[in-house]
Amino acid sequence: xxxxxxxxxxxxxxxxxxxxxxxxxxxxxxxxxxxxxxxxxxxxxxxxxxxxxxxxxxxxxxxxxxxxxxxxxxxxxxxxxxxxxxxxxxxxxxxxxxxxxxxxxxxxxxxxxxxxxxxxxxxxxxxxxxxxxxxxxxxxxxxxxxxxxxxxxxxxxxxxxxxxxxxxxxxxxxxxxxxxxxxxxxxxxxxxxxxxxxxxxxxxxxxxxxxxxxxxxxxxxxxxxxxxxxxxxxxxxxxxxxxxxxxxxxxxxxxxxxxxxxxxxxxxxxxxxxxxxxxxxxxxxxxxxxxxxxxxxxxxxxxxxxxxxxxxxxxxxxxxxxxxxxxxx
Amino acid sequence: xxxxxxxxxxxxxxxxxxxxxxxxxxxxxxxxxxxxxxxxxxxxxxxxxxxxxxxxxxxxxxxxxxxxxxxxxxxxxxxxxxxxxxxxxxxxxxxxxxxxxxxxxxxxxxxxxxxxxxxxxxxxxxxxxxxxxxxxxxxxxxxxxxxxxxxxxxxxxxxxxxxxxxxxxxxxxxxxxxxxxxxxxxxxxxxxxxxxxxxxxxxxxxxxxxxxxxxxxxxxxxxxxxxxxxxxxxxxxxxxxxxxxxxxxxxxxxxxxxxxxxxxxxxxxxxxxxxxxxxxxxxxxxxxxxxxxxxxxxxxxxxxxxxxxxxxxxxxxxxxxxxxxxxxx
Numbered sequence: 001x002x003x004x005x006x007x008x009x010x011x012x013x014x015x016x017x018x019x020x021x022x023x024x025x026x027x028x029x030x031x032x033x034x035x036x037x038x039x040x041x042x043x044x045x046x047x048x049x050x051x052x053x054x055x056x057x058x059x060x061x062x063x064x065x066x067x068x069x070x071x072x073x074x075x076x077x078x079x080x081x082x083x084x085x086x087x088x089x090x091x092x093x094x095x096x097x098x099x100x101x102x103x104x105x106x107x108x109x110x111x112x113x114x115x116x117x118x119x120x121x122x123x124x125x126x127x128x129x130x131x132x133x134x135x136x137x138x139x140x141x142x143x144x145x146x147x148x149x150x151x152x153x154x155x156x157x158x159x160x161x162x163x164x165x166x167x168x169x170x171x172x173x174x175x176x177x178x179x180x181x182x183x184x185x186x187x188x189x190x191x192x193x194x195x196x197x198x199x200x201x202x203x204x205x206x207x208x209x210x211x212x213x214x215x216x217x218x219x220x221x222x223x224x225x226x227x228x229x230x231x232x233x234x235x236x237x238x239x240x241x242x243x244x245x246x247x248x249x250x251x252x253x254x255x256x257x258x259x260x261x262x263x264x265x266x267x268x269x270x271x272x273x274x275x276x277x278x279x280x281x282x283x284x285x286x287x288x289x290x291x292x293x294x295x296x297x298x299x300x301x302x303x304x305x306x307x308x309x310x311x312x313x314x315x316x317x318x319x320x321x322x323x324x325x326x327x328x329x
Numbered sequence: 330x331x332x333x334x335x336x337x338x339x340x341x342x343x344x345x346x347x348x349x350x351x352x353x354x355x356x357x358x359x360x361x362x363x364x365x366x367x368x369x370x371x372x373x374x375x376x377x378x379x380x381x382x383x384x385x386x387x388x389x390x391x392x393x394x395x396x397x398x399x400x401x402x403x404x405x406x407x408x409x410x411x412x413x414x415x416x417x418x419x420x421x422x423x424x425x426x427x428x429x430x431x432x433x434x435x436x437x438x439x440x441x442x443x444x445x446x447x448x449x450x451x452x453x454x455x456x457x458x459x460x461x462x463x464x465x466x467x468x469x470x471x472x473x474x475x476x477x478x479x480x481x482x483x484x485x486x487x488x489x490x491x492x493x494x495x496x497x498x499x500x501x502x503x504x505x506x507x508x509x510x511x512x513x514x515x516x517x518x519x520x521x522x523x524x525x526x527x528x529x530x531x532x533x534x535x536x537x538x539x540x541x542x543x544x545x546x547x548x549x550x551x552x553x554x555x556x557x558x559x560x561x562x563x564x565x566x567x568x569x570x571x572x573x574x575x576x577x578x579x580x581x582x583x584x585x586x587x588x589x590x591x592x593x594x595x596x597x598x599x600x601x602x603x604x605x606x607x608x609x610x611x612x613x614x615x616x617x618x619x620x621x622x623x624x625x626x627x628x629x630x631x632x633x634x635x636x637x638x639x640x641x642x643x644x645x646x647x648x649x650x651x652x653x654x655x656x657x658x
Contacts, residue, residue, distance in 0.1 A: 050592075058592040221587065243588045254581040258550065259572045261599035263379075263387040268597040270590035 001027060004067035004097030005309050011052055014248040014317060019052075020310040025067060028101060035090075035104050036078035041118040042095045042306070042327040043071035044313040045126070045155075046219075049247040058272055070095035071126060073110070073117045084109070091120045098306050098329050113288050122324030123298045124287055126273055127155035130241055132283050133276040134217055135160055136167075138269050139239040141215040143168030148209065148228055151219035152189060153180035155324035156241065158298065160217055161187045163286075166295055169215075172208045174201075174224060176319045183322060187297055201227040202257075212236075221245045222253055229257035232264050240270040248317060299323030330356060333396035333426030334638050340381055343577040343646065348381075349639040354396060357430060364419075364433050365407035370447040371424045371635070371656040372400035373642040374455070374484075375548075378576040387601055399424035400455060402439070402446045413438070420449045427635050427658050442617050451653030452627045453616055455602055456484035459570055461612050462605040463546055464489055465496075467598050468568040470544040472497035477538065477557055480548035481518060482509035484653035485570065487627065489546055490516045492615075495624055498544075501537045503530075503553060505648045512651060516626055530556040531586075541565075550574045551582055558586035561593050569599040577646060628652030 001024050008021035030036055048070060051062045062068050072095035076088040081104030084090070092107045094100035110120050122128065134156075135141050147164050151157045152173025164171045165188035173184045174193040181192035191208040195201060205213070205227040214236055216228035221243030228238060246253060260266065276283075290296045301321035303312040305328075312327050314320075330353050337350035359365055377399055380391045391397050401424035405417040410433030413419070421436045423429035439449050451457065463485075464470050476493050480486045481502025493500045494517035502513045503522040510521035520537040524530060534542070534556040543565055545557035550572030557567060575582060589595065605612075619625045630650035632641040634657075641656050643649075 226581075240590050242591065246588060252555075252583040252585040253587045254583055256581040258582045259575060261569050261597065262571065262601065263599070265599050265601065265604070266597075267599075268590065268595075270592070270594050270596075272591065272594065275594070 001025070002097060002099035003306060005306070006066055006068060007052060007062045007064050009064070010054055011248075013250070015049070015052060015310075015314060017310045017314070022307070023065070023067065025097060025099070030078055030080045030101065033081050033103055033105075034101055035076050035081050035084050035107060037072075037074040037090060037092065037094070037100045037102065037107070038077045039072045039074035039095065039098055039100060039329055041073040041121055042309060042329065043121040043125075044309065044316060044325050044327065045070065046242055046244045046247060046316050048313065049317075058274075067094075068096035069093050071121050072100065073120055074100065079104075089117050091125065096309060111284055113284070113291060115291065118300065118324075118326055118328075119298065121326060122155045122300065123159045123296060124284070127324060128159045128287060129276065129280065129283050130273040131156045131160035131217075132163055132287070133273060133279070134239040134241050134271060135163060135215070137276065137279075138271045139215045139217060139237040141167070141169055141237070145214035146170040146172065146209055146211065146233075147215040147217065148172045148174070148205065148213040148231070149217040149219070150174045150224040151242075151244065152184045152192065153322050154219060155321075156219060157217075158184065158187055158323050159296075161189050162290070162296055166290055172205070172213065174205075174220075180319075180322055183299065195224070202230045205231045215239070217241060219244060225253065226255045226257050229255060229260050229266065232260060232266050234264050236264060236266045238266060238268040240268060244317065301325050303327045305329065330354070331426060331428035332635060334635070335395055335397060336381060336391045336393050338393070339383055340577075342579070344378070344381060344639075344643060346639045346643070351636070352394070352396065354426060354428070359407060359409045359430065362410050362432055362434070363430055364405050364410050364413050364436060366401075366403040366419060366421065366423070366429045366431065366436070367406045368401045368403035368424065368427055368429060368658055370402040370450055371638060371658065372450040372454075373638065373645060373654050373656065374399065375571055375573045375576060375645050377642065378646075387603075396423075397425035398422050400450050401426075401429065402449055403429065408433075418446050420454065425638060440613055442613070442620060444620065447629065447653075447655055447657075448627065450655060451484045451629065452488045452625060453613070456653060457488045457616060458605065458609065458612050459602040460485045460489035460546075461492055461616070462602060462608070463568040463570050463600060464492060464544070466605065466608075467600045468544045468546060468566040470496070470498055470566070474543035475499040475501065475538055475540065475562075476544040476546065477501045477503070477534065477542040477560070478546040478548070479503045479553040480571075480573065481513045481521065482651050483548060484650075485548060486546075487513065487516055487652055488625075490518050491619070491625055494518075495619055501534070501542065503534075503549075509648075509651055512628065524553070531559045534560045544568070546570060548573060554582065555584045555586050558584060558589050558595065561589060561595050563593050565593060565595045567595060567597040569597060573646065630654050632656045634658065
């Protein structure tokens with residue numbers, strides 16, 4: 001019998017494992033146009049924390065007692081949809097479960113890029129697209145500019161480093177701990193900041209980028225955003241992708257350097273990758289070329305088995321992952 | 330003998346009258362290309378507070394012991410410059426003094442719009458241009474949209490209300506006290522918020538704009554900015570003109586609703602009016618038409634005499650002005 005994780009109670013602050021509950025899924029026959037998928041890889045992403053609150057946001061809240069959702073990759077094991085065959089590898093949003101039943105229209109076959117299937121949950125999926133469109137379209141980063149990225153060792157940040165270097169930018173990254181920083185440097189980051197070390201982030205960023213930054217790609221918010229405001233050059237652009245610092249605490253962000261927005265004419269732009277799906281072709285073309293040129297590396301932090309989903313998810317908030325955080329079934 | 334205000338000491342927080350000192354200006358003969366101007370009207374503006382600090386910013390800091398600068402309007406009383414005649418009314422940046430000597434290239438003759446000369450320090454000068462370009466170019470506000478403006482009864486805000494109404498927008502304003510609010514409504518503001526009344530600004534703005542806001546024109550920062558983040562509609566644009574809330578305190582801005590930048594794809598853009606001077610022709614053309622159609626009203630809060638300059642300046646930070654704050658000599 002198929003199983004799925006559901007939300008038992010809405011977390012107040014940092015979620016607890018007791019907020020999650022495994023449920024059995026009813027064993028329903030396929031309707032016309034549906035497919036059944038054996039999920040092999042499940043994604044956990046920081047944005048999912050927002051869906052655990054019962055508030056109106058860009059994605060609807062998870063409903064208590066129902067199967068949660070999220071990115072997943074798997075193999076079609078039964079099909080009543082023309083054009084989708086048993087054995088096809090597909091990606092879809094019916095994750096947090098071992099087996100999914102979905103309308104074929106909600107399922108995409110994996111592009112033939114010669115990469116492992118789970119890459120479509122990371123560098124070649126939503127996190128990679130987030131880096132690509134955030135850097136190039138939202139922030140309009142150009143060759144010769146200096147880009148600062150927080151959570152640089154995450155799925156988004158680590159891809160961003162490589163795209164930015166391939167495009168001729170200087171990259172300053174921030175990550176927690178020396179092994180993550182070393183890995184980011186091996187990907188091409190010019191200077192890394194270990195935010196867990198003592199000292200103010202404002203000073204660390206100033207030392208790392210004495211000429212200032214032209215672009216900030218924000219995954220974190222809070223003190224990182226304030227340091228970026230302090231270091232921003234004239235006409236700097238900030239692409240705001242995430243604010244993992246406050247997803248659980250819900251506390252106010254304190255910005256000492258916010259008035260610099262005026263004198264430096266800074267542009268701060270929030271975005272969601274879903275706004276750019278129509279341009280996904282550009283992304284696959286460019287990323288495919290980088291892959292073939294051997295210019296894309298990735299890491300995964302993998303938990304084994306559906307039972308490990310909550311643990312993998314919670315690890316996102318304690319810096320538990322290098323590269324993409326995944327659960328393998 | 331001509332006199333000018335100089336900065337005696339750099340203020341720490343709110344400036345004190347003792348931070349200012351009157352100095353005598355040397356009685357120098359004109360060099361070739363220079364003009365001598367009897368100033369009739371002097372401007373005080375919030376941005377001047379920034380120039381009192383010894384920090385690199387968009388305008389250089391005032392030097393201790395030297396004559397301060399700022400907008401002024403006056404009459405040419407001596408000229409060694411071709412094209413500028415005695416009797417010409419001009420505007421320039423050598424304010425904070427009763428008589429100015431300046432290169433003619435730094436002086437502009439007043440456009441013939443049939444308005445009192447001091448209008449070129451307010452609605453038809455830098456504050457008016459700030460409202461015009463901030464609203465239409467930076468925030469790209471359009472007919473049918475809802476615009477929120479803080480410090481709505483100030484020189485910038487009161488002009489913005491009238492431009493926005495002439496362009497078919499709904500305007501929500503914030504000001505302190507019922508008489509300012511009434512005046513803004515007489516200018517066309519659809520709903521006014523008295524921020525000095527009890528209650529949270531987030532709730533007040535929600536009540537004033539239950540359908541949300543599409544544009545926020547920020548003169549204030551702080552709690553007003555946070556309330557605007559809470560009320561922002563999808564793809565809202567914020568033009569950040571000033572943050573008078575923190576000019577003196579230097580304290581951090583606490584933003585509880587900042588993560589909404591992501592889901593609502595908010596764009597926050599800082600700007601300076603000086604970036605738009607090349608387009609001043611558009612401004613004078615449109616404002617001239619509004620004037621002739623009787624669609625522009627303005628108020629002035631006038632202090633008398635050069636001695637009153639510091640008092641007038643400090644009044645900006647205690648809500649002492651309705652409309653443009655000026656000193657008449």
